[in-house]
Amino acid sequence: MNCLEARDLFSRYLENELDLKTKQIFDAHLAICTSCAKELAEFKEILASLKDTPEVEPPPYFLQAVHARLEKEPAFSRILKKLFVPFYIKIPMEAIAVTVTVIIVVVLVQKSQIGKITPIGMPAYTHYESYTQRTAAQEIRGTAPRPESTSQQLAFSEIHPREMVSQVAGADLQMRSQQQYGLSATESQAPAKLYSQGAVLAEKTQSLDYEAVPLKREYGEGKKEIAVVAALKVTSSPSFDLVKAKSITEKEIILKTQDLNQDIARLEVLLKDLGITYVEINYQPVKESFTFSILANQLDVLLSRLKDWQIISFPTKDTAVKEETALQPISVKLTLTTQ
């Protein structure tokens, strides 16, 4: 056995893992090799010191500190609550198929400066009527039942998404466009484009069929269930056609933030501006992420704002938007890490 071989065996020797024969050869080598013997002695001493490393006492009130951390709500659920009151709505397919028309606005378009952000003329908001079916309404959870009323005209800006739903549930709803959106102002009556998951409403002159696109998500542990609903309908004029978006591409953007709270606040503002269509929280132990839909042509705005704020973003796909798909909804997934 040479020195190199012997030194390779130090650990196994000290942990008594050498078979008898090898051990004998090893001992024999060490008996005659003072260099190796010295090395082994030093090796042993290091291990002994490591073993004697004192245990360090954690700070007092460790448990309380853990609880304090737990009590802080996860950042995303704060956003969620502010931007979108989670409500869980189930509309049974059969009910819709059978009868009629409803629906619910997948609203999450915030009453904010949408018009200022979208460079292309996004027409004024919608003008449509819808009414619900009783059973569908009953399925709606978490909303106070509203007395039946006729043709209530509601300013969109006054409606909180949740209320809007309950209104729709119980009543005829008529919504009209709001000047304050600063939307392309020429035709306040022009039919608007409503973006919901996978669906784009485009104007058409003939009357419509509707297509129900209920989207229900089930989540496992650690995820929140969000209302998803989108179905559409139309009754009278103007009439709309439901056109399903051909594809929704998902962009994943990883945001690295040094100051989570501050950057979350900025994101809230930005997302409000951009008009979130739905928000999904995906809580994973390592990172938090949420997904929302925006128009493809808003992606640049999003990215440039993020860069301005020096929240680094790493889009994983090419973000160049082709003209023809500019109005397509895309799903953006923001993954926030603090690293």
Add this chain to the structure above:
Amino acid sequence: MEAPNGDISLIQQCQQGSTEAFDALVLKYHKKVFNVAYRLLNNYDEANDVAQEVFVRAFRSIKGFKFKAQIFTWLYRIAVNLSKNRIKVLARERKSTTSLDDPVATEDGEVKRQVAGDDPLPADDLINKEKRELISQALASLADEFRTVVVLRDIEGLAYEEIAAIIKVNIGTVKSRLHRARMLLKEKLQGVYR
């Protein structure tokens, strides 16, 4: 580590939402978790942050704990991973080329935070303290995967199987990595040690 049976009931209660059970779990393991983080990060405050975060993560995902591993393996794994991630962040922040560039936490700084053990003779104490500081520094200069196995085996005294489960490599790899790590430590301490 001790028999896990007591833990099983504790974990089950945690999964059912018992805060008392969670508290008991924290109190039982926080010192060990803290020390692993401390030896990996070589910084008391960072270790505290990481250790707390370990239990926050544990709390949030306890429902998914499948009892396939022991709870402390799971906790240690989280601790090792979070420590590793934290080291990377710190390194980037300092734009340094070594992974732990901060002045190494010395025992002098920590002495009031440590458990007072039996006091050996002052002279011995000084020598040992100095040796331990040198070792800490040498340890801090090892690459993450080498430091981790030394901390888990030689400082924390875990069994090979436990280490293998924590860092998710096979036992053979643990042993060979450990030996290399020890030899690297020895090289760094060569001549300086005595």
